[in-house]
Amino acid sequence: MGGRRGDQGDQAAPGGGRAAATRARLLAAATRAFAARGFARASVREVCGAAGCNVAAVSYHFGDKAGLYRAVLLAGFERDAALPPPDDPSRPAGERLHDLVAAFLGRLLAPERHLHARVMTRELVEPTPALREVVEVAFRPLHGRIRALVRELRPDLRPADADLHTLGVIGQCVFYRHARPALDLLHGPDALGAADVPRLARHVAAQVLGGLGRHDLLPLPPPQGHSDDHPRPRRAAARRR
Amino acid sequence: MGGRRGDQGDQAAPGGGRAAATRARLLAAATRAFAARGFARASVREVCGAAGCNVAAVSYHFGDKAGLYRAVLLAGFERDAALPPPDDPSRPAGERLHDLVAAFLGRLLAPERHLHARVMTRELVEPTPALREVVEVAFRPLHGRIRALVRELRPDLRPADADLHTLGVIGQCVFYRHARPALDLLHGPDALGAADVPRLARHVAAQVLGGLGRHDLLPLPPPQGHSDDHPRPRRAAARRR
DNA sequence: GGCCGTTTCAAACGGCCGTTTGACACGACG
DNA sequence: CGTCGTGTCAAACGGCCGTTTGAAACGGCC
Numbered sequence: 038m039g040g041r042r043g044d045q046g047d048q049a050a051p052g053g054g055r056a057a058a059t060r061a062r063l064l065a066a067a068t069r070a071f072a073a074r075g076f077a078r079a080s081v082r083e084v085c086g087a088a089g090c091n092v093a094a095v096s097y098h099f100g101d102k103a104g105l106y107r108a109v110l111l112a113g114f115e116r117d118a119a120l121p122p123p124d125d126p127s128r129p130a131g132e133r134l135h136d137l138v139a140a141f142l143g144r145l146l147a148p149e150r151h152l153h154a155r156v157m158t159r160e161l162v163e164p165t166p167a168l169r170e171v172v173e174v175a176f177r178p179l180h181g182r183i184r185a186l187v188r189e190l191r192p193d194l195r196p197a198d199a200d201l202h203t204l205g206v207i208g209q210c211v212f213y214r215h216a217r218p219a220l221d222l223l224h225g226p227d228a229l230g231a232a233d234v235p236r237l238a239r240h241v242a243a244q245v246l247g248g249l250g251r252h253d254l255l256p257l258p259p260p261q262g263h264s265d266d267h268p269r270p271r272r273a274a275a276r277r278r
Numbered sequence: 279m280g281g282r283r284g285d286q287g288d289q290a291a292p293g294g295g296r297a298a299a300t301r302a303r304l305l306a307a308a309t310r311a312f313a314a315r316g317f318a319r320a321s322v323r324e325v326c327g328a329a330g331c332n333v334a335a336v337s338y339h340f341g342d343k344a345g346l347y348r349a350v351l352l353a354g355f356e357r358d359a360a361l362p363p364p365d366d367p368s369r370p371a372g373e374r375l376h377d378l379v380a381a382f383l384g385r386l387l388a389p390e391r392h393l394h395a396r397v398m399t400r401e402l403v404e405p406t407p408a409l410r411e412v413v414e415v416a417f418r419p420l421h422g423r424i425r426a427l428v429r430e431l432r433p434d435l436r437p438a439d440a441d442l443h444t445l446g447v448i449g450q451c452v453f454y455r456h457a458r459p460a461l462d463l464l465h466g467p468d469a470l471g472a473a474d475v476p477r478l479a480r481h482v483a484a485q486v487l488g489g490l491g492r493h494d495l496l497p498l499p500p501p502q503g504h505s506d507d508h509p510r511p512r513r514a515a516a517r518r519r
Numbered sequence: 520g521g522c523c524g525t526t527t528c529a530a531a532c533g534g535c536c537g538t539t540t541g542a543c544a545c546g547a548c549g
Numbered sequence: 550c551g552t553c554g555t556g557t558c559a560a561a562c563g564g565c566c567g568t569t570t571g572a573a574a575c576g577g578c579c
Contacts, residue, residue, distance in 0.1 A: 055575080056526060075404070078318050081567060091528050096568060098526095162403050163316065164459040172463045180464065200465070201481040208453025209446045215456060216449070218405040222413045223421065224441070240442045244489035252491060296545095297556060322537060332558050337538060339556095 060098050062088040068109050072155035076106050076165050103166075110167055113153030114174050117144065124182065131246055134186045138206060139238035141179065145214040146231045158214050180207065191249050202245060209241050301339050303329040309350050313396035317347050317406050344407070351408055354394030355415050358385065365423065372487055375427045379447060380479035382420065386455040387472040399455050421448065432490050443486060450482050 066087035070079035081102050085092045099105040121140045124133060145154045160171045184203040188194060194202070213220070213229060220229055229237065246252065307328035311320035322343050326333045340346040362381045365374060386395045401412045425444040429435060435443070454461070454470060461470055470478065487493065 059526080080565080082565085092567080093528070093569075094526085102567065159403075161457040161460040162400075168459055169463060172460050176460055177464060198481070201478070202485070204453065204461075204470075205446075205450045205482070205485055208451075208457070209449040211457070212445065212449025212452060216402040216452070218409055219402040219413050219417055220445075222410060223418060229445075237442070240439070241446070244443070244446055244485070247489035247491060248485035250488060250493060300556080321535080323535085333537080334539075334558070335556085343537065 056098070059088070059090055059094055063090065063094060063098060063105065064108060064112060067105050068112070068152050068156065071106060071109055072152040072159075075159055075163055076102075077163070081105075106165065107167060109153075109156055110171065113157060116153060117150075117175070121179075121182075130186050130189045131242070131251065134183070134190070134245070135238060135242035137182060137186065138210065138242050139234065141207075142210050142213070142234050142238050142241070145210060146234055146237075148231055151214070151231070154214065158211055161211070162215065180204075183207065187245075187249065190246070190251050194249075202249060205248070206241060206245050209244070210237075213237060297339070300329070300331055300335055304331065304335060304339060304346065305349060305353060308346050309353070309393050309397065312347060312350055313393040313400075316400055316404055317343075318404070322346075347406065348408055350394075350397055351412065354398060357394060358391075358416070362420075362423075371427050371430045372483070372492065375424070375431070375486070376479060376483035378423060378427065379451065379483050380475065382448075383451050383454070383475050383479050383482070386451060387475055389472055392455070392472070395455065399452055402452070403456065421445075424448065428486075428490065431487070431492050435490075443490060446489070447482060447486050450485070451478075454478060 063084065067079070067084045070084045070087065073079070081092055081095045084105070085094060088094075095102060095105055099108055122136055124137075144150050145158065157171050157175055160168045161176070180203055183206050184199055187199045187202045191199075217230075304325065308320070308325045311325045311328065314320070322333055322336045325346070326335060329335075336343060336346055340349055363377055365378075385391050386399065398412050398416055401409045402417070421444055424447050425440055428440045428443045432440075
């Protein structure tokens with residue numbers, strides 16, 4: 038029997054990258070499967086079928102199914118590490134909050150990025166032993182950034198209330214990912230999807246700023262007039278900045 | 279072999295309610311199991327073990343596992359039908375919104391009621407063929423009630439924006455149920471649970487009212503003051519900037 | 520060529536799953 | 550008492566699961 042590796046971090050495959058290619062196909066297929074059906078319900082036969090390799094490849098390259106799952110999560114962490122826009126303290130806090138929400142929502146919904154986000158947010162609902170790492174690496178840092186902006190916008194807030202505002206933002210965003218099957222039934226299959234990320238981000242940001250009593254900092258003119266008289270055309274110009 | 283019933287709606291058990299008792303135990307154990315682990319991962323052996331009966335009882339009383347699941351959902355619908363407070367149009371819309379949010383959050387988190395809510399909200403994330411019914415019977419009516427209050431509070435809102443405000447409320451509430459495992463890790467196992475329902479409801483209601491630009495309608499005095507004139511004796515004196 | 524470590528494969532293993540089977544216990548009723 | 554319908558049971562069935570096995574294929578190297 039060949040030497041098992043069972044872990045990542047190796048290189049110099051004498052076989053000319055053939056093994057690395059199998060590994061990559063397996064990782065991609067597993068990402069799709071875990072995103073679509075979760076850890077428990079995605080089967081290694083299904084993953085290997087999609088990757089075009091034998092079931093034994095999972096134990097050979099990743100040790101076992103849980104190792105494959107961990108590798109999928111790790112790849113998601115690495116891919117997302119550079120994603121969120123670096124915070125620029127010189128800009129207005131309201132705009133920075135909006136941009137952070139937009140980046141988070143994009144990660145949750147945009148077609149090229151949503152797979153890893155699905156795997157990670159599924160952990161929140163259906164935890165595996167990897168939940169702790171997801172919380173520490175992905176959830177808590179995001180929570181911290183939003184919370185810092187909330188406190189910057191309203192320094193007088195009690196910590197516990199800043200937490201509630203923060204979780205409100207995260208909860209609204211995650212809902213558009215988690216509840217997708219139900220939203221498809223409620224609003225039609227294409228409503229409130231990736232194409233609506235700018236609109237959703239604008240709304241969530243305006244919502245939390247309003248809840249903080251900082252209507253003055255709406256990063257964008259609200260799409261609806263509140264006390265004015267002229268009805269807005271549907272595609273009003275007023276792009277941001 | 280005995281005549282299968284496989285459906286509910288029967289009565290007149292000659293065996294003196296013994297069958298009905300088994301049915302009830304099965305239903306209770308299945309509710310716990312489906313709430314805790316979902317349809318796919320809860321096994322009929324586990325359910326029947328907890329109910330103290332044989333595995334064949336599932337197929338005898340409910341046809342199959344999916345029938346048992348449908349019966350659990352149905353019982354939840356019936357139990358919750360009388361739960362939400364009837365809307366009283368003579369009261370201020372802000373208070374009615376707060377009460378509705380409080381009732382919804384209570385259903386999601388309160389110990390005696392959360393099991394059915396878990397089964398139903400899990401459908402949003404991990405749909406089974408019963409999702410359609412959950413959406414039509416539970417999700418859409420709640421959405422309609424919140425949306426009507428939102429439009430009453432801000433009649434000038436475009437319908438699409440009223441939807442976003444509505445989903446923001448639901449998303450925040452559902453998050454406290456869905457993300458519980460992650461919240462346990464983030465804030466400690468007892469934070470933001472059933473005991474905090476009044477505080478959470480107050481926050482969510484104040485948040486959406488603020489987002490609607492109706493700070494004037496906060497249903498309860500907010501735990502922190504932001505632009506007011508009288509300091510609040512609440513807990514610690516509210517720190518002012 | 521012969522060799523060897525690496526990688527892939529078909530096949531099988533044990534285990535849990537949902538479901539079915541056929542027998543048995545029990546109260547009702549003629 | 551004998552029969553019947555009802556409800557429960559232990560046991561088994563076929564199927565999918567994750568994992569392992571042992572051999573075959575591959576590719577660089579002498």
